[in-house]
Amino acid sequence: MDQAFDQPVCKKKKLWEMVAEKVNDKLRESEVTDITVKAYECDLKWRNMLATYRKNAERAKRLGAASVHWEFFKAIHEVLGKSREEIEAQRRAKLSGTKVGKAIANKRFTPILPTPPVTATPCSSRPPQDVLQLYMELQERKMNMWAQQKALEERKIEAINNLAQAISSLAHKNSTQMSKDGH
Secondary structure (H helix, E strand, O other), X not given: OHXXXXXXXXXXXXXXXXXXXXXXXXXXXXXXXXXXXXXXXXXXXXXXXXXXXXXXXXXXXXXXXXXXXXXXXXXXXXXXXXXXHHHHHHHHHXXXXXXXXXXXXXXXXXXXXXXXXXXXXXXXXXXXXXXXXXXXXXHHHHHXXXXXXXXXXXXXXXXXXXXXHHHHHHHHHHHHHHHHHOO
16 A cells, blocks of 8 residues: 555545554454454554664664564565665656656756764764654654553542442441431
């Protein structure tokens, strides 16, 4: 579904719903009936995997491939680890024959290329990150905070229900006791 996700104007939510359907179909084919996934879960899992991949790819660049121990790194790297030249060649191939492609060929259009990575200085404690990655990590943290907040609210509701049940039980015991005492 790369092409669909690469469209500048598309409904990502609908695409993630299709992904969730496919995953659920595969689960049913594997006779796993007690698990279903939702679109937002697939989206979040993909974002988490991308963040993990990027961190490990950066680590592999700095320290070598042997320093990466994530079990999915090789498989994901085969798909996402294309060189900048390959990506540019793909873009040019997609644009050839289009108005934008002709404008680029005629030099009437100056493409905005990603800024090359800045080499880390020895004094910096962490490697530089691009704005998109920081944004993705922030969104991931927001989703995690939301999930934690939701769990906390659910525990509060459960505690309130337990308290109401205890009060009701005490009131019932109290009224039963009063009727036994003759009040």
